[in-house]
Structure formats: C-alpha cells, structure tokens
Amino acid sequence: MNETHYELRRQKLLNALEEGVVILASASPKTRSNDTQYPYRQNSDFYYLCGFGEDNALLILVKTKEITKSILFIEPYNEEHALWNGARLGVEKAKERFCVDEVHDIHEYPTLIKDILRDHVALYIDLFDESSWIRQAKKSAKELHETRGVKRHIRAIYDATHLIRSQRLIKSQEEIAQIKKAIELTAIAHHEAMKSSKAGLYEYELQAKMSYVFLSKGAQAESYEAIVAGGNNANTLHYIDNREVLREGDLVLIDAACEWELYASDITRTFPVNGKFSEVQRYVYEKVLEVQLKVIDAIKPGVKRDWLQHYSEELLCQALIDLEILSGVRSELLESKAHKKYAPHGIGHWMGLDVHDPCPYVDDEGESLCFAPGMVMTIEPGIYIRADDATVEEKYRGIGIRIEDDILITQTGCENLSSAIAKSVEEIEAMCKSYVL
Numbered sequence: 001m002n003e004t005h006y007e008l009r010r011q012k013l014l015n016a017l018e019e020g021v022v023i024l025a026s027a028s029p030k031t032r033s034n035d036t037q038y039p040y041r042q043n044s045d046f047y048y049l050c051g052f053g054e055d056n057a058l059l060i061l062v063k064t065k066e067i068t069k070s071i072l073f074i075e076p077y078n079e080e081h082a083l084w085n086g087a088r089l090g091v092e093k094a095k096e097r098f099c100v101d102e103v104h105d106i107h108e109y110p111t112l113i114k115d116i117l118r119d120h121v122a123l124y125i126d127l128f129d130e131s132s133w134i135r136q137a138k139k140s141a142k143e144l145h146e147t148r149g150v151k152r153h154i155r156a157i158y159d160a161t162h163l164i165r166s167q168r169l170i171k172s173q174e175e176i177a178q179i180k181k182a183i184e185l186t187a188i189a190h191h192e193a194m195k196s197s198k199a200g201l202y203e204y205e206l207q208a209k210m211s212y213v214f215l216s217k218g219a220q221a222e223s224y225e226a227i228v229a230g231g232n233n234a235n236t237l238h239y240i241d242n243r244e245v246l247r248e249g250d251l252v253l254i255d256a257a258c259e260w261e262l263y264a265s266d267i268t269r270t271f272p273v274n275g276k277f278s279e280v281q282r283y284v285y286e287k288v289l290e291v292q293l294k295v296i297d298a299i300k301p302g303v304k305r306d307w308l309q310h311y312s313e314e315l316l317c318q319a320l321i322d323l324e325i326l327s328g329v330r331s332e333l334l335e336s337k338a339h340k341k342y343a344p345h346g347i348g349h350w351m352g353l354d355v356h357d358p359c360p361y362v363d364d365e366g367e368s369l370c371f372a373p374g375m376v377m378t379i380e381p382g383i384y385i386r387a388d389d390a391t392v393e394e395k396y397r398g399i400g401i402r403i404e405d406d407i408l409i410t411q412t413g414c415e416n417l418s419s420a421i422a423k424s425v426e427e428i429e430a431m432c433k434s435y436v437l
C-alpha cells in the first residue's frame with residue numbers, strides 16, 4: 001500500500017474530530033510458551049492508519065484549530081535486537097519511509113506525551129487498551145489537570161476505534177486488490193484439498209496440503225485456524241482439532257483461508273471425501289447452495305444487512321421444510337426459531353484487515369446499515385444435522401454443510417470475489433476427480 005493511502009486515512013479520521021489527540025498502540029507480542037512467542041500480528045486499526053509492522057510502537061494524531069500532525073513513536077535500531085530477532089527499521093529510516101510529521105524513539109514517549117496533551121480537551125483511544133502507553137497518557141493528563149496555570153486540560157476520553165472501523169467498512173481499490181490476492185491463493189489451496197482427498201487420509205493431511213500452498217505462495221499467515229472436518233465433525237462449528245481420519249462415504253467441510261498483507265480471505269467448501277456426492281448428500285448440498293446463490297443475488301447497495309439476515313433465515317427454514325427436517329408453517333417455525341437448531345449461525349460478517357472485520361453493523365441510531373459499494377461481506381449459509389439427532393431421518397444424520405464466499409458490494413449489485421473456487425456439484429466432482437497419483 002502506497003504511503004499516501006495511510007496519509008489520506010489519517011486525514012479522514014482527523015476530519016471527523018473537532019480537536020484532540022488520538023493515541024493508538026501497536027499489538028503486544030503474545031507468549032506461546034515460556035520464552036517463545038506466537039508469530040507477531042500487528043493491530044489492525046494501528047496498521048490501517050500507518051502501515052507500520054513492528055511492535056512497541058505508537059501512532060499519535062494531533063488536531064488543533066490551526067494544525068494537524070501525525071507522530072510515530074518506535075523502537076530505535078538496536079544491535080542486540082538485530083542479532084537475535086532481526087533489524088528494526090529505526091527512527092532515521094522511518095522518517096524517510098513514512099509520511100508522518102515526526103518520528104521519535106519510543107523511550108521518549110513518557111516525557112513527550114505531556115507536551116503533546118497540553119492545551120487539548122479531548123483524548124481518543126481504544127477504550128479497551130490497557131497497555132502502559134495508555135496508562136501513561138492518562139497519568140500525564142491528570143498531572144496537567146493538577147498543574148497550576150494550565151487552563152485547558154483533557155475533559156473527556158473517547159473511543160477512537162469506532163471512528164476508524166467506520167472508515168474501514170468501505171474498502172479502497174488497493175484494499176480490494178489485497179483481498180483478491182488472498183482469495184487467489186486460498187482458491188488454489190481449496191482445489192488442492194479437493195484433488196488430494198481420499199478415504200483413509202487424516203484431516204490434518206488436507207490441512208497440511210493447504211498450508212503448503214499458503215506458505216509456498218508467500219502468504220504471511222492464515223486468516224484463522226483451519227477447520228478440516230470430516231463427516232459429523234462438521235457439526236461442531238469451530239472444530240479445529242483436525243486429527244481424525246476421513247471416511248469413505250463422508251463429506252468433508254473445509255473452512256480455511258490465508259491473509260495477504262494482513263488482508264483476510266475466508267472460504268468454506270464442503271465436498272465428498274471420495275469425490276462423489278451420494279444422492280442424499282447432493283440433495284442437501286444443493287439446498288444449501290440454492291440458499292447461498294439467492295442470498296448473494298439479493299445483495300446490492302441500499303439493502304439492509306438485517307433484512308439480508310432475515311431473508312437468509314427464511315430461505316434456510318424453507319430448505320429445512322423441503323428436506324422434511326422441519327414440518328409446519330414457515331412463519332411459525334421462523335417465529336419459534338426452530339430453524340436455528342440446524343442453521344445456528346449468522347449469514348455472514350464483514351471481512352477486511354480482520355477476518356471478522358469489527359466494523360459497525362448498525363448506524364448511530366442503532367438502525368441496521370445499508371450495503372454500500374466497497375463493503376466486503378462473507379455469505380456462508382450452513383445446515384448441520386448431528387449424528388445423534390434421532391428426531392431427523394437417519395439418512396441425514398451426520399451431514400454438516402457450509403458454503404462460504406467473499407462478496408464485494410459494487411455500484412450496481414455485488415461481485416463474488418471467490419467465484420473461481422469450485423462450488424457446484426459438477427465443478428466439485430470434476431475437481432476431486434483430477435486427483436493424480
């Protein structure tokens with residue numbers, strides 16, 4: 001992403017404020033075990049506004065009636081750190097690279113923050129950030145408050161994340177390009193899994209095939225823990241054990257995808273372990289697919305997200321009636337939420353820098369947001385019938401199906417960004433068949 005993009009985003013955020021100081025911290029490294037750590041993942045809001053990837057960094061934006069200013073605080077270059085963990089960019093290089101007004105050594109923050117806050121009345125932070133940086137800012141604000149002769153001091157602390165995440169809702173062309181790149185690799189990985197699948201393999205073997213694609217194609221991370229769920233395991237929504245053997249005659253549900261430059265993809269496909277749908281599996285699969293296609297078809301600017309959720313529930317409920325899994329009057333079944341037993345989760349979520357992008361779903365009045373060009377949402381209907389559900393015909397038991405694509409809202413409707421991934425029964429069976437020994 002070009003430097004000017006970050007500059008424009010910061011400007012847009014500052015335009016939304018009358019005046020004040022915004023402080024955002026980088027993500028903290030997380031310990032995995034003793035002195036080893038999880039791979040570092042930058043905080044999405046922080047990254048969105050400056051594109052800086054290191055930890056121990058702060059971005060501060062300042063707005064007065066006269067000026068706006070952006071300041072980065074970062075770790076200086078350190079030989080010891082360079083030896084053990086890799087070279088940090090350092091203050092001088094960061095000044096050249098980033099279009100911010102000032103770059104400082106993070107160790108100067110405790111002394112400089114008081115001057116930065118002086119004469120300001122509003123502070124914008126992530127209200128749930130309990131880092132020492134934010135504590136320091138509050139401490140300095142308090143000291144200013146108690147200093148004689150200081151007339152203006154911080155009178156209110158606001159949530160900065162809501163403003164940033166409202167901005168993140170609409171993706172730029174450059175962001176969409178990153179998402180498309182992530183989906184491109186995810187498509188290869190899903191096809192690889194379809195081609196490799198056979199009875200007797202373990203779930204983790206398909207996962208490994210996909211991880212190999214992600215790593216070997218240069219993806220920095222997977223967007224989330226992969227779900228590779230054979231047979232009845234698909235009925236555990238967040239099944240990530242992936243330790244069981246794939247059985248002849250079962251379906252396998254794979255919800256796995258990679259990130260590109262921190263932008264997520266999120267894709268689910270369900271296909272037969274042996275490459276051929278049974279009659280019953282095909283029947284249920286095509287019901288779920290029909291729901292998914294109808295929901296995608298209904299997406300266009302102006303449509304409310306709540307309405308889409310309700311519409312998808314109507315369709316899923318009808319599918320369950322058609323399958324004779326539910327019986328009764330549809331409106332009554334919907335009213336009593338009977339369909340939720342077999343279709344418990346929502347139709348989809350925003351996707352972007354976070355796989356579940358924390359952008360708002362409602363406006364300031366609490367009304368559901370309308371779709372607008374540039375939004376990206378997953379559409380992922382599913383029907384899940386547990387193996388031990390004696391209330392359902394035996395032939396259906398143990399079947400769990402979800403189909404998930406990533407949808408971009410456009411000026412006139414929407415674009416399925418993951419339409420290249422095999423999805424119809426015919427496409428999937430053809431892909432599975434292309435297995436080479």
Ligand SMILES: [Mn+2]
Nearest residue numbers: 266378380404
């Ligand atoms: Mn999803």
